[in-house]
Amino acid sequence: MDISSRLDQVVKMVPKCSAVADIGTDHGYVLIALLKRNRITRGIASDNKKKPLEKAMMNAREEGVASHLDFRLGSGLETLKPDEVNGAVIAGMGGILIQDLITSAPEVVRSLDFLLLQPAQNPEILRKFLYENHFEILDEEMIKEDRRYYEYLMVKYVPEKTASLRKLADYSVGDILYRKGHPLMEDFLNDSIRELEKIQDKMDLSSENARNKQVEMNKKINELRRLRDGNAG
Ligand SMILES: C[S@@+](CC[C@H](N)C(=O)[O-])C[C@H]1O[C@@H](n2cnc3c(N)ncnc32)[C@H](O)[C@@H]1O
Structure with a gap:
């Protein structure tokens, strides 16, 4: 089987x-x-x-x-x-x-x-x-x-x-996976960044709600980049 x-x-x-x-x-x-x-x-x-x-x-x-x-x-x-x-x-x-x-x-x-x-x-x-x-x-x-x-x-x-583990990028990155330097981690972070950037490109920013959402997404993208570059904080 x-x-x-x-x-x-x-x-x-x-x-x-x-x-x-x-x-x-x-x-x-x-x-x-x-x-x-x-x-x-x-x-x-x-x-x-x-x-x-x-x-x-x-x-x-x-x-x-x-x-x-x-x-x-x-x-x-x-x-x-x-x-x-x-x-x-x-x-x-x-x-x-x-x-x-x-x-x-x-x-x-x-x-x-x-x-x-x-x-x-x-x-x-x-x-x-x-x-x-x-x-x-x-x-x-x-x-x-x-x-x-x-x-x-x-x-x-x-x-x-x-709680003893870190909350990373709104819980989207597992702290244990990150700490153990999982072999897929770099690809995972890059793909997560690309996915968020794609969503941002399509966003209509005419409403305040959408603009606030974009600020949150920017924060998350920056955190994902810091993690990718080895600065988990
Ligand atoms: C997508 S399949 C996943 C099957 C298998 N666990 C796997 O990972 O390949 C989801 C299965 O969960 C069952 N399921 C959905 N809701 C459930 C529930 N509340 N309790 C028990 N089984 C459930 C569905 O009938 C289906 O057989």
Whole structure:
């Protein structure tokens, strides 16, 4: 079974443990790969729609690992009981939805050793939420596939946690990624700058609102440039 680089990175980041839940499992590839690579012994494949779950079930049967999986229908982490699994993966959903799913199941979240998150959009919104809600960011990763950057956040809820990581460029740059000098960081910063400049070029500055927005964007572009040039401040 071949999986995309995006999913392969998810699989690589899950620590060897006994049980993992994959929330929004769709095809089930993450758990199937984890089982086939002997990284877990049991998995819970969860999705809020029947069709994806059936697809996951079929794929797991084809790969000979279905007996190690539970298939659960329902929203987010609400299909789990506290302490049922060591950790959970939520990949390929928007950062805002991931935030909602985390917020909706506090007891389960408290019981997890790790949550591995791969937001498909708005990683900055998710990062802000995690910083402000007592999550420790244990690790961050990034890959580029088909000219898109994908970010990964390995986190754990730690009630006594107070923010220790820096907020960089409105949370759009991961402090851990930056500190570890991630090989994609320079390209990521340059592409982020170019994207903001493109938006600015198209902006109609006739309203005060738009002019204020442009000031904010200039600040962000300057911060991204400082980061690129190695002056994180
Ligand atoms: C874009 S797919 C991502 C699949 C896989 N996790 C991946 O990264 O390739 C999103 C999946 O999440 C499911 N989903 C959407 N909202 C959900 C929710 N509230 N709870 C559980 N699953 C959800 C969808 O049915 C779909 O199967």
